[in-house]
Amino acid sequence: MSAGDGPYIPADQEPKELTLRVLIVGVLLGILMTAANAYLGLYAGMTVSASIPAAVMSMLILRSMFKDVSILENNAVQTMASAGESLAAGVIFTVPAMLVIGIWIDIEWFPTLSIALLGGLLGTMFTIALRRLFIVEEALPYPEGVACREVLVAGEEGGSGALAIVYALGIGALYGLMVKGFKVTHHSAETAFEFMKTRMYAGIDLSVALLSVGFIVGIRIASYIFLGGIIGFGVLVPLFGYLNGWPESETLAKGFDKLWLEQVRYVGVGAMVVGGIYTLWSMRKTIITGLKKSFVQGDSDAEFHLRTEKDLPLKWVTVVCGVLVVLTFFFYWIVTGSLILSLAGALFLAFVAFFFAAVAGYIAGVVGSSNSPVSGMTIATLLFTVGLVWVVGSLILDLSQTELMYATLLIAAVVASSAAIAGDVMQDLKTGHMVGATPWRQQIAEIVGVITGAFVIGPTIALLHNAFQISSTACLATNERLTAANPNAELYDCSDALFAPQAELIGAIVKGAFVGDMNLPMVFLGAALAVVLIRLSMPVMSVAIGIYLPLKLSVPIMLGGILSSLAMGAAYLRVDGTLDEPPSEDAKQAASDVESRGVLIGAGFIAGESILGVLIAVLIVLDKDLNKLLGIHELPQLASLLFFAWFVGVFIWLATRALPEGGNLAKEIAKTSVHSIRKFIRSLLPQSK
Numbered sequence: 001m002s003a004g005d006g007p008y009i010p011a012d013q014e015p016k017e018l019t020l021r022v023l024i025v026g027v028l029l030g031i032l033m034t035a036a037n038a039y040l041g042l043y044a045g046m047t048v049s050a051s052i053p054a055a056v057m058s059m060l061i062l063r064s065m066f067k068d069v070s071i072l073e074n075n076a077v078q079t080m081a082s083a084g085e086s087l088a089a090g091v092i093f094t095v096p097a098m099l100v101i102g103i104w105i106d107i108e109w110f111p112t113l114s115i116a117l118l119g120g121l122l123g124t125m126f127t128i129a130l131r132r133l134f135i136v137e138e139a140l141p142y143p144e145g146v147a148c149r150e151v152l153v154a155g156e157e158g159g160s161g162a163l164a165i166v167y168a169l170g171i172g173a174l175y176g177l178m179v180k181g182f183k184v185t186h187h188s189a190e191t192a193f194e195f196m197k198t199r200m201y202a203g204i205d206l207s208v209a210l211l212s213v214g215f216i217v218g219i220r221i222a223s224y225i226f227l228g229g230i231i232g233f234g235v236l237v238p239l240f241g242y243l244n245g246w247p248e249s250e251t252l253a254k255g256f257d258k259l260w261l262e263q264v265r266y267v268g269v270g271a272m273v274v275g276g277i278y279t280l281w282s283m284r285k286t287i288i289t290g291l292k293k294s295f296v297q298g299d300s301d302a303e304f305h306l307r308t309e310k311d312l313p314l315k316w317v318t319v320v321c322g323v324l325v326v327l328t329f330f331f332y333w334i335v336t337g338s339l340i341l342s343l344a345g346a347l348f349l350a351f352v353a354f355f356f357a358a359v360a361g362y363i364a365g366v367v368g369s370s371n372s373p374v375s376g377m378t379i380a381t382l383l384f385t386v387g388l389v390w391v392v393g394s395l396i397l398d399l400s401q402t403e404l405m406y407a408t409l410l411i412a413a414v415v416a417s418s419a420a421i422a423g424d425v426m427q428d429l430k431t432g433h434m435v436g437a438t439p440w441r442q443q444i445a446e447i448v449g450v451i452t453g454a455f456v457i458g459p460t461i462a463l464l465h466n467a468f469q470i471s472s473t474a475c476l477a478t479n480e481r482l483t484a485a486n487p488n489a490e491l492y493d494c495s496d497a498l499f500a501p502q503a504e505l506i507g508a509i510v511k512g513a514f515v516g517d518m519n520l521p522m523v524f525l526g527a528a529l530a531v532v533l534i535r536l537s538m539p540v541m542s543v544a545i546g547i548y549l550p551l552k553l554s555v556p557i558m559l560g561g562i563l564s565s566l567a568m569g570a571a572y573l574r575v576d577g578t579l580d581e582p583p584s585e586d587a588k589q590a591a592s593d594v595e596s597r598g599v600l601i602g603a604g605f606i607a608g609e610s611i612l613g614v615l616i617a618v619l620i621v622l623d624k625d626l627n628k629l630l631g632i633h634e635l636p637q638l639a640s641l642l643f644f645a646w647f648v649g650v651f652i653w654l655a656t657r658a659l660p661e662g663g664n665l666a667k668e669i670a671k672t673s674v675h676s677i678r679k680f681i682r683s684l685l686p687q688s689k
Contacts, residue, residue: 007308007433007434007435007436008071008149008152008153008156008434008435008436009070009071009072009435009436009437010436011306011307011308011309011436012307013436014307014438015070015071015072015073016068016069016070016072016073017070017072017073017075017076017437017438017441017442018076018441018444018445019073021062021065021066021073022073022076022077022080022445023080023448025058025061025062025077026058026076026077026079026080026081026445026448026449026452027080027448027452029054029057029058029061029077029080029081030080030081030083030084030449030452030453030456031084031452031456032081033054033081033082033084033085034084034085034087034088034452034453034456034457034460035456035460036615037084037085037088037089038088038091038092038457038460038461038464039460039464039498041088041089041092041093041502042092042096042461042464042470042498042499042500042503051078051079051082051144051145051148051424051427051428051431052078052144052147052148052151052603052606054077054078054080054081054082055074055075055077055078055148055151055152055155056151056155056169057081058073058074058077058078058081059074059151059152059155062074062077063155071152071153071155071156071435072435072436072437072438074152074155074156075152075431075432075435075437075442076437076441076442076445078148078152078428078431079428079431079432079442079445079446079449080445080446080448080449080452081449082424082427082428082449083120083124083421083424083425083428083446083448083449083450083452083453084449084450084452084453084456084457085424085453086420086421086423086424086425087116087119087120087417087420087421087450087453087454087457088453088457088460089420090116090119090120090123090378090413090416090417090418090419090420090421091112091115091116091119091413091416091417091420091457091461092457092461092500092502092503093378093416093420093502093503093506094115094378094409094412094413094416094417094503094506095107095111095112095115095409095413095461095503096461096465096470096471096474096500096503097409097503097504097506097507097510098406098409099465099470099471099474099477099503100470100471100473100474100500100503100504100506100507100508101405101507101510101511102477103402103405103406103409105478105481106462106465106466107458107461107462107465109458109459109462111331111335111410112457112458112461113454113455113458114331115410115413115414115417116417116450116453116454116457116458117450117451117454118324118327118328118331118414118417119353119413119414119415119416119417119418119420119421120417120418120421120450120451120453120454121320121324121447121450121451122321122324122325122328122349122353122357122414122418123353123357123360123417123418123419123420123421123422123425124421124422124425124443124446124447124450125317125320125321125324126321126353126354126357126358126418126422127357127361127421127422127425127426127429128311128312128314128317128425128443129314129317129318130357130358130361130426131311131426131429131439132309132311134361134362134365134426135426135429135430135433136309136433138365140362140365140366140426140430141216141217141218141221141365141366142364142365142426142427142430142431143213143216143217144213144216144364144427144606145426145427145428145429145430145431145434146216146430146431146434146599146603147212147216147599147602147603147606148427148428148431148603149430149431149434149435150596150599150600150603151603151604152431152435153435154600154603164597164600164601164604164654166604167604167654168600168601168602168603168604168605168608168654169604169605169608170604170608171208171604171605171608171647171650172208172209172604172605172606172608172609172612173608173609173612174608175208175605175608175609175647176608176609176612176616177612177616178643179206180609180612180616181612181616181619181626181627182626182627182630182632183626183627183632183634184632184634184635184643185206185634185635185639185640185643185644186206186634186635186637186640187205187206187207188203188204188205188206188552189203189204189206189552189637189640189641190202190203190204190253190256190552191203191252191253191637192251192252192253192255192256193252194252195238197242198238198239198241198242199238199241199246199252199255199256200234200238201233201234201237201238201253201256201551203233203253203550203551203552203555204552204555204556204559204641204644205550205552205553205555205556206556206640206641206643206644207556207609208605208609208644208647208648208651209605209606209609210553210556210557210560211556211557211559211560211563211602211605211648211651212560212601212602212603212605212606212651213557213560213602213606214556214557214558214559214560214561214562214563214564215560215561215563215564215598215599215602215651215655216560216564216598216599216602217366217557217560217561218561218564218565219561219562219564219565220561221366221539221542221561222557222558222560222561222562223558223561224538224539224542224543224546225542225543225545225546225549225554225557225558226546226554226555226557226558226561227543227546228268228542228543228544228545228546228547228548228549228554229546229547229549229550229551229553229554229555230546230551231529231543231546231547232260232264232265232267232268232546232547232548232551233256233260233264233550233551234551236264236267236547237256237259237260237263237264240259240263240264241255241256241259246259247259247262257550260550261505262519263519263522264522264547265547265548266379266519266522266523266526267522267523267525267526267529267547268526268544268545268546268547268548268549269379269380269383269522269523269526269548270522270523270524270525270526270527270528270529270530271526271527271529271530271533271540271543271544271547271548272359272380272526272530272541272544272545272548273380273383273523273526273527273530274526274527274530274531274534274540275530275533275534275540275541275543275544277355278530278534278540307438308433308436308437308438308439309439310438310439310440311439311440311443312439312440312443312444321350325346325347325349325350326346328345328346328349328414329342329343329345329346330342332345332346332407332410332411335406335410336403336406336407336410338393338397338399338403338407340392340396340397341389341392341393341397341399341407344388344392345388345389345407345410345411348384348385348388348411349411349414349415352381352384352415353414353415353418353419356380356381356415356416356418356419356422357418357419357422358422359419359541360419360420360422360423361422361423361425361426362541363423363541363545364422364423364424364426364427365426365430366541366542366545378412378415378416378419378502378506379505379506379509381412381415381416381419382408382412382506382509382510382513383523385408385411385412385415386408386509386510386513386514388411389404389407389408389411390404390513390514393407394514401514404514405510405511405514408510408513409506409510412506421450425446428442428446429442429443464498468492468496468497468498469492469494469496469497469498470497470498470500470503471497471498471499471500471503471504472494472497472499473504473507474497474500475492475494475497476494478492479491479492479494526544526547529547530544559648560602563598563648563651563652563655564595564598565672565676566669566672566673567591567594567595567598567652567655567656567659568591568594568595569668569669569671569672569675569676570594570656570659570663570665570668570669570672571587571590571591571593571594571659571660572587572590572591572672573663573668573671573672574590574659574660574662574663574668575587575590575660579671579672579675580675590658590659590660593658594655594656594658594659596658597654597655597656597657597658598655601651601654601655602651602655605651
């Protein structure tokens with residue numbers, strides 16, 4: 001069954017959904033996913049989307065214990081489990097910055113719990129209001145939501161689909177084990193070289209999960225993301241290095257990464273801010289119409305009375321949002337002690353949190369939750385928050401620098417948590433929409449998951465900080481305090497500290513903003529670039545995401561998009577024998593079958609690599625390094641590329657099993673490639689009148 005044929009469970013059926021066993025398993029998996037991804041995010045600067053791994057684990061647990069499990073129960077479990085993971089992303093990028101800039105000595109549980117609860121619940125409520133707009137009316141792809149649907153349906157139906165997902169799951173897990181567990185190969189390959197007094201860069205993240213995301217989103221979206229990467233790494237970084245000099249680094253490629261991290265990434269932030277504002281402005285009529293329909297569910301619109309279209313009542317959602325804003329005001333007041341600043345912060349939150357929740361939900365619909373640049377939106381949030389706190393806190397109230405920095409991080413942390421959860425909620429609701437879940441029940445499951453994650457994230461960060469120290473900067477500060485208190489105290493080994501790259505970056509931004517070291521020129525350059533993209537009628541958000549992400553992440557996404565296009569071209573050739581004429585209905589059906597098969601295989605690859613990422617994070621927390629235990633040596637870059645290429649070949653072989661019999665796949669791919677190149681060249685040439 002194709003993902004676009006309608007709900008898997010029709011609206012007139014009502015199987016079990018939000019049961020007691022679902023709540024128990026969902027909470028337990030939520031605790032595991034939140035803790036594991038908190039560590040992974042602090043260690044590597046990124047989190048693993050938990051929707052697909054949670055769906056697979058849910059099926060394994062529930063179906064091994066009960067015989068009458070429905071697909072909607074599995075969907076509710078993965079909804080709860082993935083909520084904590086996404087909430088972790090928003091919290092770990094901001095709260096540890098309190099330690100980096102020295103405001104906190106240890107993680108304070110009450111503020112951390114309050115930030116997670118308020119931000120998580122606000123993000124959930126805002127996205128409930130936007131569900132129909134993004135998922136039903138705009139019909140954004142939500143690649144991980146589609147992939148999760150394929151996993152759930154394959155597990156429900158069994159047969160060849162279930163067998164395919166098991167094969168793909170095993171292959172993806174094997175790849176994740178080799179690359180992330182045993183570290184047999186590099187997780188990325190990159191190089192740079194001197195060229196005409198500047199430098200050029202080439203790199204690729206060797207991830208079958210990102211390859212699968214590219215296949216799912218398709219060539220069009222993948223190409224715009226890749227274009228953004230080319231603008232960032234192919235134009236802006238070399239130009240900046242040529243004009244201002246290159247930083248000292250171990251290799252030329254690391255010099256590229258350093259310049260992008262310190263300078264060009266802010267261009268992506270500026271472009272995303274303008275792109276987000278423009279996206280919402282251009283969709284203003286649709287947003288207003290969607291909200292009106294949600295508020296006024298009259299008898300004339302029978303669609304709203306279907307089980308599969310019943311959200312939590314928007315009137316109550318609005319009331320809850322108002323209560324959360326009031327509670328946020330009191331939270332700010334208790335922590336900062338400033339009535340005026342707390343009032344300004346709560347009002348600011350009410351508007352900005354909705355904006356970034358909408359932007360995050362849109363971005364997740366384009367590139368998926370795993371690749372949604374939460375830290376970029378957090379930086380954008382900081383820029384707005386710094387301006388507010390500087391005007392109210394500094395000019396009006398004359399607060400100290402420490403008070404200003406603390407207030408900035410508190411406000412930004414709630415907004416960031418709201419944005420982080422929004423993308424996940426939309427992915428889950430997309431999955432629910434496709435499998436035929438009842439929206440209001442799934443939204444309750446999301447709320448339970450957020451509350452679970454909020455209570456877990458604080459103790460988890462505190463445990464990691466006490467065990468390893470949250471970052472090298474925080475570690476050095478801790479050792480200074482220990483030495484001052486007792487010259488003979490046992491100190492932390494700061495080489496073992498976690499990296500926490502986003503927390504380090506955000507701490508530097510907040511500190512720099514009030515010291516006078518803010519990289520506003522790059523932000524304004526990004527804003528200007530976004531205006532140009534808008535004038536050229538290009539999808540500014542997709543390009544901005546590409547600028548913000550490292551180019552090596554865009555390359556496998558682009559490769560997946562190309563494979564999707566070539567596979568469908570092969571289907572057209574095999575049925576019609578030509579690409580020069582519009583495809584017949586039989587050819588379209590063949591291409592649809594190949595696409596569905598590819599999505600299924602991609603879902604398995606994503607699930608396998610993601611599950612291994614979570615399990616390996618747990619092993620690292622337990623101080624079990626598989627690479628050191630077995631004495632495995634990492635292969636060089638060329639061998640790593642060949643290893644990855646073999647898995648790409650396996651993906652192609654599995655995904656094209658749905659092609660009609662006959663034909664030569666290699667020749668068909670070659671013909672499709674030549675046809676696409678010629679078509680692209682013709683599009684660049686002036687058209688005769």
